[in-house]
Amino acid sequence: MIQNKVPITVAYGDGIGPEIMQATLDIIQAAGANIEIDTIEIGEKVYNRGHSSGIEPHAWDSLRRTKVFLKAPITTPQGGGFKSLNVTVRKVIGLYANIRPCSSLHPFVETKHPKMDIIIVRENEEDLYAGIEHQQTDEVTQCLKIITKPGTEKIIRYAFEYARQYGRKKVTCFTKDNIMKITDGLFHKMFEAIGQEYPDLEKEHWIVDIGAAKLADTPEAFDVIVMPNLYGDILSDVAAQITGSVGLAGSANIGDGFAMFEAIHGSAPRRAGQNLANPSGLVLGAVQMLIHINQADVAQKVHNAWLRTLEDGIHTYDIFKEGNSKQKVGTKEFAQAIIQRL
Amino acid sequence: MIQNKVPITVAYGDGIGPEIMQATLDIIQAAGANIEIDTIEIGEKVYNRGHSSGIEPHAWDSLRRTKVFLKAPITTPQGGGFKSLNVTVRKVIGLYANIRPCSSLHPFVETKHPKMDIIIVRENEEDLYAGIEHQQTDEVTQCLKIITKPGTEKIIRYAFEYARQYGRKKVTCFTKDNIMKITDGLFHKMFEAIGQEYPDLEKEHWIVDIGAAKLADTPEAFDVIVMPNLYGDILSDVAAQITGSVGLAGSANIGDGFAMFEAIHGSAPRRAGQNLANPSGLVLGAVQMLIHINQADVAQKVHNAWLRTLEDGIHTYDIFKEGNSKQKVGTKEFAQAIIQRL
Ligand SMILES: CC(C)[C@H](C(=O)O)[C@@H](O)C(=O)O
Ligand SMILES: CC(C)[C@H](C(=O)O)[C@@H](O)C(=O)O
Numbered sequence: 001m002i003q004n005k006v007p008i009t010v011a012y013g014d015g016i017g018p019e020i021m022q023a024t025l026d027i028i029q030a031a032g033a034n035i036e037i038d039t040i041e042i043g044e045k046v047y048n049r050g051h052s053s054g055i056e057p058h059a060w061d062s063l064r065r066t067k068v069f070l071k072a073p074i075t076t077p078q079g080g081g082f083k084s085l086n087v088t089v090r091k092v093i094g095l096y097a098n099i100r101p102c103s104s105l106h107p108f109v110e111t112k113h114p115k116m117d118i119i120i121v122r123e124n125e126e127d128l129y130a131g132i133e134h135q136q137t138d139e140v141t142q143c144l145k146i147i148t149k150p151g152t153e154k155i156i157r158y159a160f161e162y163a164r165q166y167g168r169k170k171v172t173c174f175t176k177d178n179i180m181k182i183t184d185g186l187f188h189k190m191f192e193a194i195g196q197e198y199p200d201l202e203k204e205h206w207i208v209d210i211g212a213a214k215l216a217d218t219p220e221a222f223d224v225i226v227m228p229n230l231y232g233d234i235l236s237d238v239a240a241q242i243t244g245s246v247g248l249a250g251s252a253n254i255g256d257g258f259a260m261f262e263a264i265h266g267s268a269p270r271r272a273g274q275n276l277a278n279p280s281g282l283v284l285g286a287v288q289m290l291i292h293i294n295q296a297d298v299a300q301k302v303h304n305a306w307l308r309t310l311e312d313g314i315h316t317y318d319i320f321k322e323g324n325s326k327q328k329v330g331t332k333e334f335a336q337a338i339i340q341r342l
Numbered sequence: 343m344i345q346n347k348v349p350i351t352v353a354y355g356d357g358i359g360p361e362i363m364q365a366t367l368d369i370i371q372a373a374g375a376n377i378e379i380d381t382i383e384i385g386e387k388v389y390n391r392g393h394s395s396g397i398e399p400h401a402w403d404s405l406r407r408t409k410v411f412l413k414a415p416i417t418t419p420q421g422g423g424f425k426s427l428n429v430t431v432r433k434v435i436g437l438y439a440n441i442r443p444c445s446s447l448h449p450f451v452e453t454k455h456p457k458m459d460i461i462i463v464r465e466n467e468e469d470l471y472a473g474i475e476h477q478q479t480d481e482v483t484q485c486l487k488i489i490t491k492p493g494t495e496k497i498i499r500y501a502f503e504y505a506r507q508y509g510r511k512k513v514t515c516f517t518k519d520n521i522m523k524i525t526d527g528l529f530h531k532m533f534e535a536i537g538q539e540y541p542d543l544e545k546e547h548w549i550v551d552i553g554a555a556k557l558a559d560t561p562e563a564f565d566v567i568v569m570p571n572l573y574g575d576i577l578s579d580v581a582a583q584i585t586g587s588v589g590l591a592g593s594a595n596i597g598d599g600f601a602m603f604e605a606i607h608g609s610a611p612r613r614a615g616q617n618l619a620n621p622s623g624l625v626l627g628a629v630q631m632l633i634h635i636n637q638a639d640v641a642q643k644v645h646n647a648w649l650r651t652l653e654d655g656i657h658t659y660d661i662f663k664e665g666n667s668k669q670k671v672g673t674k675e676f677a678q679a680i681i682q683r684l
Contacts, residue, residue, distance in 0.1 A: 178418060230518070
C-alpha cells in the first residue's frame with residue numbers, strides 16, 4: 001500500500017541554516033521519509049525586503065496547510081525595528097511547548113557528564129518573550145513578564161503527560177518564586193497542584209539559581225524539567241552544551257494541531273558557507289518530526305545511523321577531540337557518513 | 343599605635359546562618375581583626391513578629407552608623423505578604439554592585455573545571471528584582487523588568503574599573519537583547535559605549551543563553567563578567583557550584599559609602615543545627631570585608647589559613663571526595679582547623 005506523502009513546510013534559514021537543512025533533508029529522504037516538501041523563505045532576505053517580522057504573508061498559508069514546519073536557524077537583524085521570527089512563529093501558531101532533549105553520548109562524544117539524559121520542557125509563548133517593552137523616560141526602560149494560568153497549566157500538564165508517556169520517573173520545576181511571588185509563584189503553585197494528579201511520578205522543585213547550579217554540575221540528577229520560557233532558553237543551551245556541544249540538540253515546538261522542529265542553536269553567521277557546521281541538532285529535530293507524522297520507523301533508522309556515525313568517531317569540529325574522535329569532517333561528509341549507515 | 347576598632351554590623355541569620363557566622367567571627371577575631379561588632383536581628387524571628395520586611399526599624403540605625411554589614415543567609419517565609427530582606431537591604435542602602443568571585447582550588451577541591459578564575463559582577467538593584475508584580479485578572483499575572491541608564495552605567499563602569507584595578511584582562515557582558523531589545527539592549531549598548539573608555543581591556547559580549555552554556559562548559563574562557571541582576575543571580579550559583587560547591591563563594595555588595603558581605607548560598611534550613619555547613623562562603627565574604635575596612639593584612643592571613651586547610655584535605659561534606667579529601671569535618675572543626683593555621 002502506497003501512503004500519500006505527508007506535506008511539510010521547510011525553511012532553509014540563514015547563516016549555517018542552508019547547509020544543515022540540505023544535510024538533514026538528504027539524510028531523511030535517503031532513509032525513506034515519505035514527505036512532500038513545500039519550501040518557504042524566511043529570515044534575512046525577507047527582513048531586507050521590508051517585512052519586519054521576517055516572514056511573508058503567503059508563507060503562513062503553507063504553514064496553515066501542512067501544520068508541520070522544519071525550520072533552520074535564522075538571523076534577526078539587530079535594531080529595534082525587527083521582531084524575532086522564532087518568537088512570532090511560536091506565538092502565531094500557538095506552539096506552547098518546546099521540548100529539548102539533552103543526552104550525553106558517552107563514550108562516543110566527549111563530555112564531563114557521561115550519565116546525563118534529560119528533557120527540558122520549556123514554556124514557549126509567555127514570560128518576557130511577550131515582547132512588551134518600552135522606554136518610559138530617557139533614563140528608564142521596562143519589559144513586561146507575563147505568566148498566565150492557562151499557559152502555565154498547558155505546559156505543566158504537557159510535562160507530566162510527556163513523562164508518563166515516555167516512561168520517565170521524575171518531573172522537576174524551576175522558578176524564582178522567592179522573588180517573583182506572583183508570576184513565578186503561579187507557575188510553582190500550578191506545578192504542585194497539577195502534580196497531585198500524577199502520583200506515579202516523582203515531583204521536585206528548585207529555585208532556579210541553585211537548580212541551574214545543580215544542572216550544570218550534576219545533570220544526571222534530573223529527568224524531565226519544566227520551566228518558564230526564559231529559564232528554559234538559557235538552561236537548555238547549558239544542558240545541550242555540557243553533553244558535548246550545543247550543536248547536538250534538536251527541539252520540538254508543539255501546539256494544538258501544529259508543530260515546528262528545529263535545532264536549538266542559532267545561525268552562526270561567522271561559520272556560514274564553510275561546510276563546518278554540525279547538522280545534528282536539526283537532524284534530531286527532524287527525527288522528532290518523523291515521529292510526529294507517524295513515520296517512527298524512518299525516525300528510528302535515521303537516529304540509529306546518526307548514532308553509529310558518532311560511535312565510529314566521525315565528528316564535526318565542535319565535538320572533535322584528539323584521541324576520542326577518529327575523523328574530522330564537514331557538514332556534507334557527516335551527512336554522507338550517516339546516509340552510508342542507514 | 344593602637345587603632346580604633348572598626349564598627350561593623352553583624353546578623354546571624356536563619357538556618358545554617360548562626361553556625362557559619364559563629365565560625366567566621368571566631369576565625370577573623372583569632373586572626374586579629376580589629377572590629378567592634380554590633381549585632382542586629384533579621385529574618386525569620388523578625389518576620390514572625392509582624393515586620394513584613396524581616397528587619398526592625400532600629401536595625402537600620404546600626405547599618406547607617408557602621409556602613410559595613412556582615413550578613414548570614416536568612417529565610418524569607420513563603421507567601422505573598424513577605425518581602426525579600428536581601429533585596430530590601432540591597433535597595434535601601436543602594437548596594438548596586440554584587441561582586442562574586444568564583445575560582446577553582448584545584449587540586450585541593452575536586453572540580454571538573456580546574457582552571458576557572460572568574461569574577462561575576464552582578465547588577466544588584468534593578469531588573470525583575472524591582473518587585474513590581476501584580477495579578478491583572480484571575481488568569482494573568484505580570485512582573486515588571488526595569489533597566490535604567492544610571493543603574494546600568496554604574497555597574498558597567500564598576501566592572502571595568504574592577505578589572506583594571508585587579509589586573510584582569512577581559513570584561514564580558516551577557517544580555518538577551520535579541521529579544522529584549524530595549525531593556526537588555528540598553529545594557530548591551532552602554533557596555534559597548536563605556537567599554538570604549540577602556541582600550542586596555544578586552545571586551546566581549548554573548549547572548550546570555552549561549553554565554554551561560556560556555557560558562558558551564560569552559561569557564562576558563564572568562565575573566566570578569568558583567569550582567570543584569572537575574573542572570574547574575576542564576577549564573578553566579580552555576581559558576582560557584584562548578585568550582586566544587588556553591589558553599590565556596592562569598593560576595594561583596596557595594597554601594598556609595600555602604601557595603602554588605604555575605605555568602606552567595608541560602609540558609610539551607612534542612613541542614614541547620616547539625617554542624618554540617620561549609621562556612622567558606624561567609625569566610626570569603628568576611629575576607630572581602632576586611633579588605634574593604636583597610637585590614638588587608640588580616641584578610642590575607644585568613645585567606646591563606648583557609649587555603650591551607652583546604653590543601654590539607656580538611657573538608658566539609660559538600661566538598662568531601664573519597665581519595666581527594668583527607669578528613670570530613672563539621673563547621674566547628676573546619677573553623678578550628680583554619681584558626682590553627684593562622
Ligand atoms: C533566537 C532566539 C529568539 C531563540 C530564543 O530565545 O528562544 C533561541 O535562543 C532559542 O532558544 O530557540
Ligand atoms: C535569596 C535571594 C533573594 C538572593 C537573590 O536572588 O539575590 C540569593 O539567591 C542571592 O543570590 O543572593
